[in-house]
Amino acid sequence: MSKMKTLLVGAGISLAASFSFNAAAADGAALYTAKNCQTCHGADGKAPIMGAYPKLNGQNKDYLVAQMKDIKSGARSNGMTMAMKAMVATVTDEEFDAIADYLSKVK
Numbered sequence: 001m002s003k004m005k006t007l008l009v010g011a012g013i014s015l016a017a018s019f020s021f022n023a024a025a026a027d028g029a030a031l032y033t034a035k036n037c038q039t040c041h042g043a044d045g046k047a048p049i050m051g052a053y054p055k056l057n058g059q060n061k062d063y064l065v066a067q068m069k070d071i072k073s074g075a076r077s078n079g080m081t082m083a084m085k086a087m088v089a090t091v092t093d094e095e096f097d098a099i100a101d102y103l104s105k106v107k
């Protein structure tokens with residue numbers, strides 16, 4: 001049954017006016033806030049709190065997933081990565097997918 005919900009993607013339902021929009025995007029938006037991503041990247045990934053922190057909105061989904069996985073695994077590592085690594089330590093691949101799906105669709 002839950003797989004059927006993905007068929008609603010792109011149905012044109014206003015996100016602001018409905019709580020029943022596309023399951024992946026809904027989960028992604030909720031996860032983004034629940035995991036406190038906005039504390040560094042800002043609401044909807046649009047307004048990072050420091051110039052050295054990346055904006056996330058509108059980026060390609062595949063790229064976002066790859067970067068989050070690389071930061072989690074340690075493949076991507078630099079002076080700034082440590083702040084981010086702790087935040088994604090408990091985020092699963094499915095959750096990365098949902099969050100990236102959501103962020104990629106934020107204009």
Ligand code: HEC
Nearest residue numbers: 035036037040053054064067068078080081083084087099
């Ligand atoms: C404590 C601050 C902080 C928090 C909280 C945080 N991040 Fe980050 N994030 C960063 C920093 C700093 C970088 C850049 C790391 C680097 O330079 O390698 C980054 C990088 C990223 C990138 C790669 C962007 C790119 O353009 O390559 C993604 C995607 C991302 N974060 C998503 C998230 C998500 C999703 C969450 C919540 C689970 C989150 N971040 C929580 C600080 C944070």
